[in-house]
Amino acid sequence: MTIKLYCFGESGNAYKAALPLQLSGLDWAPVKVDFFNGATRTPEYRAEVNEMGEVPVLVDGDITLTQSGVIQHYITEKTGKFGGATPEEAREVLRWQFWDNHKLSSQAGMTRFLMNFLPEEKRPAEVIAFTQGRLKAAYQVLEAHLGGA
Numbered sequence: 001m002t003i004k005l006y007c008f009g010e011s012g013n014a015y016k017a018a019l020p021l022q023l024s025g026l027d028w029a030p031v032k033v034d035f036f037n038g039a040t041r042t043p044e045y046r047a048e049v050n051e052m053g054e055v056p057v058l059v060d061g062d063i064t065l066t067q068s069g070v071i072q073h074y075i076t077e078k079t080g081k082f083g084g085a086t087p088e089e090a091r092e093v094l095r096w097q098f099w100d101n102h103k104l105s106s107q108a109g110m111t112r113f114l115m116n117f118l119p120e121e122k123r124p125a126e127v128i129a130f131t132q133g134r135l136k137a138a139y140q141v142l143e144a145h146l147g148g149a
């Protein structure tokens with residue numbers, strides 16, 4: 001049965017689910033969510049798709065999962081891919097997934113939204129400068145870890 005992924009093209013969090021789905025070779029198809037017209041904020045979406053009012057949402061038969069990290073974990077469970085070869089490696093993957101959710105993707109999503117998707121006259125310069133600073137600090141941590149700093 002084809003796995004469904006509720007998503008939209010601009011969503012970095014949905015991309016984090018779509019990429020491993022695609023790379024793993026699983027049979028999946030996107031279900032486009034009209035985020036910019038408020039679809040995730042409707043009572044129907046919250047009742048029927050995701051109480052958290054977010055994408056991505058993965059539906060695999062009877063299983064519905066939200067949170068990109070949980071979806072990534074599920075793809076690993078299902079395919080044996082991307083999760084590390086040993087318990088130590090698996091913990092290291094998990095450690096960086098937690099970090100990403102808290103420090104990188106959350107800041108990146110917020111900053112992109114404020115800078116690009118809000119109408120120009122509503123973009124709060126001071127808030128953008130603050131979130132850019134947080135994002136830059138997160139990228140520095142990642143860069144150092146990857147050996148580039």
Ligand SMILES: N[C@@H](CCC(=O)N[C@@H](CS)C(=O)NCC(=O)O)C(=O)O
Nearest residue numbers: 011012013053054055056067068069
């Ligand atoms: N921690 C969540 C974040 C999901 C998230 O924030 N998704 C955004 C799109 S990139 C969203 O649907 N936001 C709706 C909202 O905040 O109203 C994950 O990793 O899946």
